[in-house]
Amino acid sequence: xxxxxxxxxxxxxxxxxxxxxxxxxxxxxxxxxxxxxxxxxxxxxxxxxxxxxxxxxxxxxxxxxxxxxxxxxxxxxxxxxxxxxxxxxxxxxxxxxxxxxxxxxxxxxxxxxxxxxxxxxxxxxxxxxxxxxxxxxxxxxxxxxxxxxxxxxxxxxxxxxxxxxxxxxxxxxxxxxxxxxxxxxxxxxxxxxxxxxxxxxxxxxxxxxxxxxxxxxxxxxxxxxxxxxxxxxxxxxxxxxxxxxxxxxxxxxxxxxxxxxxxxxxxxxxxxxxxxxxxxxxxxxxxxxxxxxxxxxxxxxxxxxxxxxxxxxxxxxxxxxxxxxxxxxxxxxxxxxxxxxxxxxxxxxxxxxxxxxxxxxxxxxxxxxxxxxxxxxxxxxxxxxxxxxxxxxxxxxxxxxxxxxxxxxxxxxxxxxxxxxxxxxxxxxxxxxxxxxxxxxxxxxxxxxxxxxxxxxxxxxxxxxxxxxxxxxxxxxxxxxxxxxxxxxxxxxxxxxxxxxxxxxxxxxxxxxxxxxxxxxxxxxxxxxxxxxxxxxxxxxxxxxxxxxxxxxxxxxxxxxxxxxxxxxxxxxxxxxxxxxxxxxxxxxxxxxxxxxxxxxxxxxxxxxxxxxxxxxxxxxxxxxxxxxxxxxxxxxxxxxxxxxxxxxxxxxxxxxxxxxxxxxxxxxxxxxxxxxxxxxxxxxxxxxxxxxxxxxxxxxxxxxxxxxxxxxxxxxxxxxxxxxxxxxxxxxxxxxxxxxxxxxxxxxxxxxxxxxxxxxxxxxxxxxxxxxxxxxxxxxxxxxxxxxxxxxxxxxxxxxxxxxxxxxxxxxxxxxxxxxxxxxxxxxxxxxxxxxxxxxxxxxxxxxxxxxxxxxxxxxxxxxxxxxxxxxxxxxxxxxxxxxxxxxxxxxxxxxxxxxxxxxxxxxxxxxxxxxxxxxxxxxxxxxxxxxxxxxxxxxxxxxxxxxxxxxxxxxxxxxxxxxxxxxxxxxxxxxxxxxxxxxxxxxxxx
Numbered sequence: 001x002x003x004x005x006x007x008x009x010x011x012x013x014x015x016x017x018x019x020x021x022x023x024x025x026x027x028x029x030x031x032x033x034x035x036x037x038x039x040x041x042x043x044x045x046x047x048x049x050x051x052x053x054x055x056x057x058x059x060x061x062x063x064x065x066x067x068x069x070x071x072x073x074x075x076x077x078x079x080x081x082x083x084x085x086x087x088x089x090x091x092x093x094x095x096x097x098x099x100x101x102x103x104x105x106x107x108x109x110x111x112x113x114x115x116x117x118x119x120x121x122x123x124x125x126x127x128x129x130x131x132x133x134x135x136x137x138x139x140x141x142x143x144x145x146x147x148x149x150x151x152x153x154x155x156x157x158x159x160x161x162x163x164x165x166x167x168x169x170x171x172x173x174x175x176x177x178x179x180x181x182x183x184x185x186x187x188x189x190x191x192x193x194x195x196x197x198x199x200x201x202x203x204x205x206x207x208x209x210x211x212x213x214x215x216x217x218x219x220x221x222x223x224x225x226x227x228x229x230x231x232x233x234x235x236x237x238x239x240x241x242x243x244x245x246x247x248x249x250x251x252x253x254x255x256x257x258x259x260x261x262x263x264x265x266x267x268x269x270x271x272x273x274x275x276x277x278x279x280x281x282x283x284x285x286x287x288x289x290x291x292x293x294x295x296x297x298x299x300x301x302x303x304x305x306x307x308x309x310x311x312x313x314x315x316x317x318x319x320x321x322x323x324x325x326x327x328x329x330x331x332x333x334x335x336x337x338x339x340x341x342x343x344x345x346x347x348x349x350x351x352x353x354x355x356x357x358x359x360x361x362x363x364x365x366x367x368x369x370x371x372x373x374x375x376x377x378x379x380x381x382x383x384x385x386x387x388x389x390x391x392x393x394x395x396x397x398x399x400x401x402x403x404x405x406x407x408x409x410x411x412x413x414x415x416x417x418x419x420x421x422x423x424x425x426x427x428x429x430x431x432x433x434x435x436x437x438x439x440x441x442x443x444x445x446x447x448x449x450x451x452x453x454x455x456x457x458x459x460x461x462x463x464x465x466x467x468x469x470x471x472x473x474x475x476x477x478x479x480x481x482x483x484x485x486x487x488x489x490x491x492x493x494x495x496x497x498x499x500x501x502x503x504x505x506x507x508x509x510x511x512x513x514x515x516x517x518x519x520x521x522x523x524x525x526x527x528x529x530x531x532x533x534x535x536x537x538x539x540x541x542x543x544x545x546x547x548x549x550x551x552x553x554x555x556x557x558x559x560x561x562x563x564x565x566x567x568x569x570x571x572x573x574x575x576x577x578x579x580x581x582x583x584x585x586x587x588x589x590x591x592x593x594x595x596x597x598x599x600x601x602x603x604x605x606x607x608x609x610x611x612x613x614x615x616x617x618x619x620x621x622x623x624x625x626x627x628x629x630x631x632x633x634x635x636x637x638x639x640x641x642x643x644x645x646x647x648x649x650x651x652x653x654x655x656x657x658x659x660x661x662x663x664x665x666x667x668x669x670x671x672x673x674x675x676x677x678x679x680x681x682x683x684x685x686x687x688x689x690x691x692x693x694x695x696x697x698x699x700x701x702x703x704x705x706x707x708x709x710x711x712x713x714x715x716x717x718x719x720x721x722x723x724x725x726x727x728x729x730x731x732x733x734x735x736x737x738x739x740x741x742x743x744x745x746x747x748x749x750x751x752x753x754x755x756x757x758x759x760x761x762x763x764x765x766x767x768x769x770x771x772x773x774x775x776x777x778x779x780x781x782x783x784x785x786x787x788x789x790x791x792x793x794x795x796x797x798x799x800x801x802x803x804x805x806x807x808x809x810x811x812x813x814x815x816x817x818x819x820x821x822x823x824x825x826x827x828x829x830x831x832x833x834x835x836x837x838x839x840x841x842x843x844x845x846x847x848x849x850x851x852x853x854x855x856x857x858x859x860x861x862x863x864x865x866x867x868x869x870x871x872x873x874x875x876x877x878x879x880x881x882x883x884x885x886x887x888x889x890x891x892x893x894x895x896x897x898x899x900x901x902x903x904x905x906x907x908x909x910x911x912x913x914x915x916x917x918x919x920x921x922x923x924x925x926x927x928x929x930x931x932x933x934x935x936x937x938x939x940x941x942x943x944x945x946x947x948x949x950x951x952x953x954x955x956x957x958x959x960x961x962x963x964x965x966x967x968x969x970x971x972x973x974x975x976x977x978x979x980x981x982x983x984x985x986x987x988x989x990x991x992x
Contacts, residue, residue, distance in 0.1 A: 001041070001042045001043070001044060001325055001326065001327060001328055002325075002326040002328060002351060003015070003031070003042060003324050003325060003326070004324045004326060004350065004351070005031070005324045006324075007236075007240060008236040008240060008321065009320055009321055009324050009326075009350045010031075010321075010322070010323060010324020010325075011198075011204060011321060011322055011324075012033045012197075012198065012322045012323060013031040013032065013033035013034055013322075013323055013324055014031060014032040014033055015031055015324075017031065017032035018030070018031060018032070019031065019032055019034065019039075019087050019088060019089050020089055020090075021036070021039075021087055021088060021089065021090065021091035021092065021093060022091070022092050022093065023036070023040060023045065023048075023072075023093045023094070023095075024093075024094055024095060024101075024102050026045075028040060028043050028045070028087075029043065030042060030043075030087040031087075031323075031324075033323070034086075034087040034323060035063075035082060035083055035084060035085060035086060035087060035323070036070075036072065036082040036085040036086070036087050036091075036093055037060045037063060037070050037081075037082035037083045037085075038063070038087075038319060038322075038323035038325055039087040040082065041059075041060065041319060041325055041327075042323070042325045046059040046060075046308035046309050046396075046397040046398075047059055047102065047103070047308045047396040047397060048060065048069070048070050048072065048082055048095060048308070049068075049069060049070060049071050049072065049095050049096055049097065049102075050095065050096070050097045050098045050102070050105050050107075050108075051069075051097075051306065051529070051532050052068070052097065052146070052530060052531060052532060052561065053110065053117070053531065053532035054108070054110050054111035054114055054532045055097065055098060055099075055105045055107040055108045055110055055111060056108070056111055056306060056532070057105075057307070057308055057391075057396035057397070058070075058306060058308060058529070059307075059308025059309060059311075059397065060082070060083065060308075060311060060315060061299070061310075061311055061312060061315060061529060061567075062083065062296075062297070062311075062312050062314065062315050063083050063311070063312075063314075063315040063318040063319060064083055064196075064314070064315070064318065065081045065083040065084045066296055066563055066566045066567070067529055067530070067562075067563045067566075067567065068529065068530045068561050068562040068563055069306075069529060070082035070083050071096055071097075071146060071147070071562070072085065072093050072094065072095055072096060073093070073094055073095075073096055073147040073148065074091065074092060074093055074094075075092055075150060076150055076153045077147075077150075077153075078096065078146065078147020078148055078149055078150075079096070079146055079147045079562075079598075096146050096147045096148075097146050103396065107143075114523075118537070118540065119533070119536075119537035119538075119540050119541050119555070119556045120541065120544070120555045120556060122140075123555070126140065155602050155608060156279055156602065157279055157607065157608070158279045158280070158281070158600075158602045158603050158605065158606055158607060158608075159279070159280055159281075159606055159607045160280065160281045160282075160283060160606045160607075161280060161281075161282055161283070162282075162283050162284075162285070163191060163257070163275075163282050163283070163284045163285070164284075164285050164286075165189045165190060165191040165257070165284065165285075165286045165287070166183075166188040166189045166190065166286070166287050166288065166492055166494070167180075167183050167188050167189070167190050167191075167286060167287065167288045167289070167290060167485070167488050167492075168190075168191050168193065168264075168271065168273055168284055168286035168288070168289050168290070169183070169190060169191070169192045169193065169290045169292060170193045170264045170273075170289065170290070170291050170292060170293055170436065171193070171194065171195075171201065171291065171292035171293045171294055171465075171466070171468075172192050172193070172194035172196075172199040172200065172201060172250075172258070172292075173200065173201020173202050173203065173292060173294055173466060173477075174200075174201060174202065174203050174243075174246070174466065174474060174477050174478050174481065175201075175292040175294075175465035175466025175467075175468075175469075175477050175478065175480055175481035175484075176192065176194070176201065176290070176292035176465065176466070176481060177192075177199065177200070177201075177246040177247065177250055177481070178246070178465075178478045178479075178481030178482050178485070179290045179292055179465050179481035179482065179484050179485040179488075180192045180250055180253075180256055180290075180485075181246065181249055181250055181253065181256075182481070182482045182485035182486070182489075183290075183485040183488060183489060184250075184253045184255035184256045185253075185255075186485075186489050186494055186495060187255070187494050188255065188488070188489060188492065188494050189255055189257075190255055190256045190257070191256075191257045191259065191284060191286065192250065192256055192257070192258045192259065193259045193262050193263075193264050193273075193275055193284075194258070194259065194260050194261075194262065195261070195262065195263050196260070196261070197260050197261045198260070199246075199247045199250065199251070199258065199260070200243045200246075200247055201294060202294070202314075203239055203240075203242065203243035203246075204243065204321065204322060205314070205317040205318050205320075205321035205322055206314070206317055206339075206342065206346075207236075207317070207342035207343065207345060207346035208239050208342070208474045209236060209238055209239055239474070259275060259277055259282065260277075261277060261278065262275050262276065262277035262282070263275065263276045263277075263596065263597055264284075264436065264596070265594065265595040265596045265597055265599060266436070266439060266594030266595050266596060267289065267436045267437075267439045267440045267462075267594075268594075270285070271285065271286040271287065271288065271289045271461055271462075272284070272285055273285075273286060273289070274595075276597070276599065276603060279602075279603065280603075281603050281604065281606065287461065287492060288461045288462075288463070288488040288491055288492060289461060289462045289463070290462075290463045290464075290465055290481075290484045290485065290488055291436055291437055291462065291463070291464050291465065291468055292464075292465040292466045292468060292481060292484070293433040293436060293468050294433055294466060294467050294468060295430035295431055295432050295433060295467040295468065296430065296431045296433060296566040296567060297312045297313065297314045297427055297429075297430055297567075298427070298428040298429045298430060298431055298512070298516070298567060298570055298571070299312065299426055299428060299516075299567055299571075300334055300336060300360070300385070300386070300426045300427075300428045300513075300516040300518070301516060301517045301518060301525045301526065301527055301535060301571055302385065302386050302387060302388065302389070302518035302520065302525050303387065303388040303389065303518070303520035303522060303523070303524050303525050304388060304389040304390065304391075304524055305386075305389060305426075305525060305526055306524075306526045306529055307389050307390075307391055307396075307397065307398045308396060308397040308398065309329075309397045309398030309422055309423050309424060310389055310398055310424045310426065311423065311424070311425055311426075312425065312426065312427065313333065313339060313340045313343035313425045313426065313427040314343070314427070315425070316331070316343055316347055316423065316425040317343050317346060317347075320346065320347050320350045320352065321346065321350075326347075326350050326351050326352050327352055327353075327422060327423045328353070328422075329353070329421065329422020329423055330353050330354075330355045330419075330420060330421040330422060330423075331344075331347060331352050331353060331354045331355065331421060331422070331423040331424075331425065332354075332355060332356045332357070332358060332386075332401060332419055332421040332423070332424050332425075333354065333356070333357045333358070333424075333425045333426070334358045334360070334385070334386050334424060334425070334426040334427070335357055335358065335359045335360065335361075335364075335426075335427060336359075336360045336361070336426075336427055336428040336429055336512070336513030336516050337365075337427055337428075337429055337510065337511045337512065337513065338364055338365050338366050338369055338509065338511075339427050339430075339472075339511060340357070340359075340425065340426070340427040341357060341364060341366070341369040341370065341372075341373060342369065343425055343427070344357050344373060344378060344425075345369070345372060345373065345376070347425075348376055348378065354376075354378050355378065355379060355419065355421065356378065356379040356380070356381060356419055356421075357370075357373055357378055357379070357380050357381070358381040358384050358385060358386055358401075358403055359380065359381065359382045359383070359384065360383075360384070360385055360406055360428075360513050360516060361382070361383070361408070361513070362382055362383045362408070363382055364382075365509070365510060381403055381416060383405060383406060383407075384403050384404065384405055384406050384416055385403070385404060385405075385406035385412065385518050386401045386402065386403060386424065386426075386518070387402045387403065387404040387412060387415070387518055387520065388401070388402045388520060389401050389402075389424060390402070397422065398421065398422055398423065398424055399420065399421075399422065400418055400419060400420050400421065401418070401419050401421060401424055402415060402417075402418050402419075403415070403416040403417050403418070403419060404416060404518075406518070408514075408515070409515065410515040410517055410518075410519075412518055412519070428512070428513050428516035429451065429452065429511050429512030429513055429516070429570075430452070430467060430472070430511050430512065431452075431453060431566065431567075431569060431570045432444075432452075432453055432454070432455060432467065432468045432469075432470065433468055433566075434453065434455055434468075434589075434592065435564070435592040435596050436592075436596065437455050437458065437462065437464065437468070438455075438591075438592040439592050439593065439594055440458065440459045440462055441457070441458075441459050442455045442456065442457055442458050442459070442462070443455070443456050443457045444588065444589060445585055446573070446583070446584040446585040446588075448514075448583065448584070448585070450470075450510055450512065451510075451512040451513065451514040452470060452511070452512040453570070453589075454470050455468070455469070455470075460491075461488075461491060463484040463487050463488055464480075464484060465477075465480045465481040465483070465484040466480055466481060469484075471505050472509045472511050473506075473509050475506075476505040476506060479503040479504070479505055480505055482503060483502040483503055483505070486500065486502055487502075515574070516571070517535060517571070517574075517575070519535055523535070523536055527558065527568055527571050527572060527575065528558045528559065528561065528567070528568035528572070529561075529563070529567065529568075530560075530561020530562055530563050530568075531556070531557045531558060531560065531561050531568075533556055533557070533558050533568070535575065537556055537558075538552065538556060538558065538572055538575045538576065538579075539575060539579050541555050541556045542576055542579040542580055543579070547576070547580045549572070549573060549576055549587050549588055549589060549590055550590055550591065552572065552576055553572075553590045558572050559572065559590055562598065564596070564597075565589070565590060569589045569590065570589075572589075573587045573588065573589050610633075611633060612630065612633060612634070612635050613633050613634045613635070613668075614634070614635050615634070615635075615636075615665055615667035615668060615762060615826075616667065616762050616823050616824075616826050616827055617665045617667065617762070617764075617826060617827060617830055618635060620827065620830060620831075621637045621640075621665065621844070624637075624640050624844055625640055625641060625642070626638070626639070626640050626844075626846060627639055627640075627641070627642075627643060627646070627846075629847060631668060631731050631732070631847060632668070632731045632732035633732075634668040634731060636665070636668060636846070636847050637665065637844070637846035637847065638846050638847050638848050639653060639845075639846040639847075639848050639849065640653070640843075640844055640845075640846060646848075650846075650848045650849050650852065651941040652843070653843060653844075653845035653846065653848075653849035654845070654849045654852055654853060654941055654942065655941065655942075656768065656841065656842070656843035656845065657767050657768045657812055657814055657845060657849070657853055658768070658814065658853075658942055659768070659769070659841075660768050660769070660770050660840055660841035660842070660843070661766065661767070661768035661769070661770040661771045661773075661774055661837055661840050661841065661842045661843075662766070662767055662768050662842065662843050662844070662845040662849075663764055663765070663766045663767075663830075663833060663834070663837070663842060663843075663844055663845070664764065664765050664767075664844065664845050664846070664849075664850055665762075665763075665764055665830075666763045666764060666765050666818065667761075667762035667763050667764075667823070667826065668731040669715075669728045669729070669730075669731060669734075669758075669763060670715070670728060670729030670730065670731065670733065670734020670735075670737065670738075670756075670758050671726065671727075671728055671729075671734070671756070671757045671758045671760070671761050671820070672726075672727045672728075672729060672734070672737065672738055672741065672754065672755065672756055672757065672758075673724070673725070673726055673727075673753075673754075673755045673757050674724070674725040674726075674727065674752055674753070674754055675723060675724050675725075675752065675753045675755075676723055676750070676751045676752035676753050677723055677751045677752075678750035678751040678752045679723050679724065679725050679752045680692050680694070680719075680722075680723075680725075681750060681752075682741075682745065682748070682750050682752045683702075683717060683725055683727075684885060684888070685744070685748065685887055685888055685889065686704065686740075686741065686744060686888065686889055687702045687703060687704055687717070687888060688702075688703045688704070688705060688872070688877075688880055688881040688882065688888050688890075688891075688894075689701065689702060689703065689880055689881070689882050690882035690884070690885055691717060691719075691725075692885070694717070694719045695719065696719050696720070696721060696722065697719070697793060697794050697795065698718075698719060698792060698793060698794060699716050699717065699718045699719075699792050699793070699794050699807050699808075699809060700716070700717050700792070701714065701716060701717075701880055702714060702715050702716060702717040702727060703872065703877055703880045703881070704737060704740075704889070705871075705872065705888070705889060705890030705893070705894060706740075706889065706890055707889065707890055707893060708890065708893050709871050709872075709890045709892075709893030709894040709896070709897050710868060710869060710870060710871060710890070710893075711862060711866050711870045711871065711872060711875065711877065712733070712736070712737075712740075712862070713729055713730055713733040713736070713737050713862055714729075714730065714860075714862050715727055715728040715729045715730065715737075716728045716807060716809055716818075718794040718805070718807055719794070720794065720796075720805075726805065726820075730861075730862055730863065732863060733862065733863065734756070734758055735756075738754070738756045740889075741754050742754060744889065759823065760822065760823060761805075761820045761821065761822065761823060762820070762821060762822075762823040762826035763818055763819060763820040763821070763826075764818075764819050764826070764829065764830060764833065765809075765811070765812075765816055765817070765818050765819075766816065766817055766819065766833060766837075766842075767810075767812050767814045767815065767816030767817075768814050768815065768816070769814060769815055769989070769992065770840040770841070771814070771815050771816055771817060772784050772815060772817075772992075773840055774833060774836050774837040774840055774842060775799070775817065777836045777837075777839070777840075778799055778800060778832060778833065778836040779799070779800070780797055780798075780799055781797055781798045781799075782795055782797040782806075784817075786991070786992065789806075789808055790808070790991075791808055791810065791990060791991040792808060792809065793807075793808050794806070794807050794808075795808075799819065799821075799829060799832075800828060800829060800832045802821050802822075802825040802828060802829050803821065803822070804819050804820065804821050804829070805819070805820040805821070806818070806819055806820075807820070810857075810987070810990030810991075811850075811853075811854050811857075811859060812850060812853035812854055812857065813853060813854070813856060813857035813981065813983055813984055813987075813989060813990055814853075814989050814990055815989065815990060815991075815992040816990065851936070851938070852938045852940065855936050855938055855940075855947060855948070855949070855982075856940055856942060856943065856947065856981065856982050856983035857980075857981040857982070857983060857984070858908055858949070858980025858981040858982060860875055860906070860949070861936070864920075864935060864936060865906060865935040865936055865949050866935075870906075871894065871897045871898075872894060872898075873897065873898055873902060874902060874904060874905055874906055874951070875906045876905075876906065878898075881894065901954070902954045903954070904931065904932050904951040904952065904953065904954065905951065905952060905953075905954050905957035906935070906949055906950070906951055907949070907950065907951075907952055907956075907957050907977045907978075907980075908947065908948070908949055908977065908978045908979065908980040908982060909947070909948050909949075909950055909952075909963060909965075909975040909976060909977055909978060910945055910946065910947055910975060910976050910978045910982070911945065911946040911947075911948075911973060911975050911976075912945060912946070913939065913944050913945050913946065915946060915973055916967045916968070916971050916973050917937060917939060917946050917967070918934045918937045918946075918948060918950075918965045918967050918973065918975075919934065919937065919967070919968070920934055920935060920936065920937065921933055921934065922934045922937075922965055922966060922967055922968075923965070923966045924950055924951065924952050924953075924963055924964065924965055924966075925964045925965070925966055925972065926952075926953050926956065926963070926964065931951075931952060931953040931956075932950055932951030932952045932953070933950065933951055934948055934949070934950045934965060935948075935949050935950060935951065936948055936949045937949075937950075940982070940983075942983060943982060943983060947978070947982050948975075949980075950963070950965065950975075952977070956977065957977065958977065959977055959978060959979045960976060960977060961976070961977040962974050962975070962976055962977075963975050963976075963977060
């Protein structure tokens with residue numbers, strides 16, 4: 001290979017800076033700016049991967065990441081595209097999807113048995129006899145895997161940011177640059193998004209100057225000056241100068257923000273664009289969108305068209321013009337359009353040995369191109385095709401091609417010759433990069449006259465430019481960019497030249513060959529490189545009854561690989577249309593859905609940033625040797641003691657609450673205050689229970705359902721005054737409840753003030769038969785006797801000089817008091833309670849003990865014992881629903897659901913103390929089918945048995961029924977349904 005680096009060839013590499021890395025253990029030398037793929041080719045390493053199904057040798061196809069042929073991996077990351085992976089010092093790269101070695105892949109035997117692996121074979125195999133899938137599953141999964149994930153790698157830093165603009169321009173080729181510049185000059189704020197690290201697009205590599213058609217030279221004032229390219233010897237100076245002028249103007253413009261190496265990965269309503277840039281996800285909201293995403297070059301389908309060394313013409317352009325790699329082996333060009341001639345001439349100017357151009361057509365549309373090729377000694381084969389590509393027996397790269405006559409209707413004629421070559425560049429035409437437009441609802445239609453797809457019916461505010469808009473000459477491409485900007489400016493009322501007409505787009509160039517298929521009796525003419533699909537696979541799918549293109553996709557998996565149909569969509573549509581005797585327009589292409597390219601999960605997650613909240617008592621818990629656990633975004637004590645003492649510590653905490661007195665920090669409970677004349681009416685509308693007549697000084701259980709009738713949250717509502725409520729919510733749900741309250745009152749317009757006071761108040765729960773004694777010893781200034789302060793009552797008192805809201809509730813099933821005080825005073829109250837409680841055996845208890853205590857009482861935890869589908873009847877909350885009031889949020893849905901038969905029921909269950917203990921999420925099995933799951937399960941030292949809650953089949957929900965639970969290692973245990981509460985069923989202890 002020869003390497004050059006100047007203004008026109010090797011533009012992206014620095015010949016003075018060398019890099020070294022390894023590929024499959026072999027040292028590779030490259031230049032700064034190389035991609036791994038270009039550096040490998042420069043070292044005569046065309047074989048870079050193995051195909052997915054048949055393990056055929058594969059090499060670069062597009063050199064722009066539009067195919068899966070260059071999927072490689074590093075020690076940290078699998079499935080990287082060598083086209084985009086920068087060549088860096090000390091980088092270690094290996095190929096994927098082979099058995100043995102890359103050069104001698106033992107799994108290549110699958111290719112020899114390809115006739116026994118027809119299209120859709122996986123739908124017909126592996127399931128008979130019954131149960132055989134258990135044998136095949138690990139084999140298939142291993143064979144289907146591409147890269148190997150390194151689970152020891154630390155996730156990189158990822159973040160998100162928000163950007164706003166008047167106009168988003170996607171693509172910074174000639175059309176995108178002109179669109180961005182024209183819009184910015186008219187005062188619009190523009191964000192320009194380019195997938196490559198350099199601006200310019202096809203201006204960087206395509207040989208526009210090899211043409212007798214005019215080339216437009218654009219100045220920074222957007223005034224096109226059309227001049228003929230009369231100096232054919234000066235091949236690149238005009239377009240290079242034109243590109244530099246455009247790029248410099250764009251980069252220096254104050255109204256344009258340029259995002260390089262960035263991918264606009266989807267289009268969502270109202271021009272919401274997720275843009276992936278390195279480790280950052282940019283959430284871009286634009287008022288208008290201009291798509292200048294270009295087109296994907298299409299391959300020609302012939303036998304062995306997947307051999308390493310068979311590439312797209314644009315890939316050869318990129319290889320020579322961007323990376324300065326000039327193949328030393330003979331090059332042949334297979335042309336379905338005039339663009340391929342320009343590739344041949346450009347490569348020849350770079351010093352490549354271009355020996356032949358094989359043209360599928362009878363003649364070149366531009367005689368100047370064919371005349372120039374012949375003048376350079378390049379042999380032309382008009383009306384011919386490559387019938388078959390071949391490699392030498394011991395090599396895995398192209399060595400020769402067989403040329404046959406080719407009729408325009410696709411019939412293959414007699415053999416012309418066999419040509420030795422190491423590189424074959426091909427171009428059958430171009431498919432517009434339609435994905436983003438079609439995600440937005442645009443319609444893709446096929447024009448038989450020019451054999452290409454066109455986009456129409458765009459959503460409001462979306463505009464097309466360049467080859468995406470089916471124009472291909474440089475002058476028309478640039479003019480279409482400016483026209484798109486004018487349309488966007490008019491929509492924004494920013495066009496300073498309102499009377500200026502759009503420019504004409506005089507483009508008559510035909511770039512698509514109507515039938516680039518060369519069927520071979522031995523097959524291996526690949527339509528989809530990602531999935532190893534041949535002509536016969538697509539045709540056979542239609543013969544099996546899959547006439548619709550969507551069904552062909554699902555049955556054959558065409559277009560489902562990493563390239564997502566960029567090269568297979570058009571040939572598949574043509575093959576299906578012919579096989580089903582329809583037009584391509586009737587056949588269409590498969591649905592485009594986001595994302596456009598694979599998205600790293602870490603990028604979607606954003607920063608590994610977990611903001612944790614601590615209660616004012618956190619340091620006191622740590623001093624008591626608490627083991628801290630997350631609860632929502634709070635840190636709470638799980639238990640007090642060392643990790644080795646966990647079970648004993650939890651049992652001791654439970655025993656303290658049951659026999660003496662315990663204290664727990666419940667400051668994480670949500671707190672919301674409602675004040676105003678309509679506070680009672682608001683509560684009555686929002687929650688399921690009746691609150692309009694709730695007495696002052698009383699608390700009530702408050703269940704919140706959403707519009708679908710699903711249990712969304714619960715808490716306790718205390719009526720402090722006629723127009724004043726204090727409502728608690730779950731730790732993880734309070735923010736959502738608060739938002740819902742604001743949302744509903746924005747509609748209801750009630751006279752009520754809603755305040756989230758979660759941080760303003762902190763609370764403790766002191767519970768146990770001696771809790772009243774502790775509060776009395778502390779000097780509470782109100783009577784705590786049962787007659788004066790009964791169960792479910794609310795009182796206000798002063799404890800150690802601290803104003804305290806007291807609620808007598810029993811979540812843990814014992815005499816207990818929730819004490820809510822202003823947060824700055826909670827530390828003093830905790831300390832004094834611990835001091836006063838020493839004489840009564842007080843002990844702090846954590847979340848684990850609390851959960852066991854509430855389980856003994858059969859109390860549910862919303863979010864643990866409920867899910868996103870739980871309705872009140874499934875969890876026995878019918879008693880908490882007021883049936884006589886006219887409305888509450890979700891009332892209609894609850895009514896409808898209550899009339900339908902239940903599909904599951906939450907019940908309590910019991911097991912012996914020595915039985916295998918089910919875990920949360922373990923499945924409940926009935927007659928071999930999954931009917932539910934365990935939501936809570938613990939060993940109860942108080943009851944000396946295992947107790948839990950689980951969803952079961954309604955027929956098994958009565959007390960005494962037996963249910964089967966599959967535990968660890970597929971051990972089935974037989975539990976008995978039990979009435980709840982498990983402990984103190986008459987509730988006498990909490991009413992002491």
